[in-house]
Amino acid sequence: MIINVDNFIDGESRFVSFSEKIAIPSDFSVNGNALVDVTGNITNEKGIFRFCGNGSAVLNLNCDLCLMPFDFKIDFPITEIFSKSEIEENDCWFFADNNIDLKPAILSNILLNMPMKAVCSDKCKGLCSVCGHNLNEGDCGCVNSYVNPEFEKLKALFEESENE
Ligand SMILES: [Zn+2]
Ligand SMILES: [Zn+2]
Known part of the structure; x- marks a missing residue:
């Protein structure tokens, strides 16, 4: 999920789309990696890059009731800001070498959207x-x-x- 911003002029906006597996930290009770789809637009706003889009991730969880593994899909909107230098805005991700790695930002969105309760079915x-x-x-x-x-x-x- 690397976006290279060489030749990315001020005011330009580009569509990006990724489909990748992301490792979820082990303390989040997810089995294996999560398959993550991300689409959106990244815009150069005077050297600050804003990504706006949508993500979805398929998490393999264990049901709280029957303990069996099952797939659980989450959808989430993404708005993240990337900068090479310190800026006034909060919640900004730093990057270097003209390469923006979306992965840490996407992972934080996934962790924020983890279900509080994991139940394989209403009928479990x-x-x-x-x-x-x-x-x-x-x-x-x-x-x-x-x-x-x-x-x-x-x-x-x-x-x-x-x-x-
Ligand atoms: Zn029994
Ligand atoms: Zn169950």
Whole structure:
């Protein structure tokens, strides 16, 4: 995702498009690399380069409920500014050698758009709380005895009084 800005005159705007795999840092619970598509325009504004466009990334996540891997697509708008020198504006990326690398900027956009909760499907049934079987693959036959915790407390009180 390198854009060379040699011969890029002031006021010029160019369309760029990339499709690449990007490594996501391991503490973000993504399996392997993410396939990322980016399209947009980069404009030279008096030596400051502004990229505006859209990105999408396919992340391979593990479902929070059934723990199985699944692909999760995120879409995000991108507006980033690149400069060779210190400028007043915040959130500016520095570059050297007339080569702008979009990758760090795109990665930060991906990390900002990571889902808070990863669930493979609205219909995911999760794992059996008794045997750990993936309930999406069929019933395991366990009797799922959910006990109301309030009822448990009453039962404990009742048993205490019985023992007196
Ligand atoms: Zn699931
Ligand atoms: Zn079970």
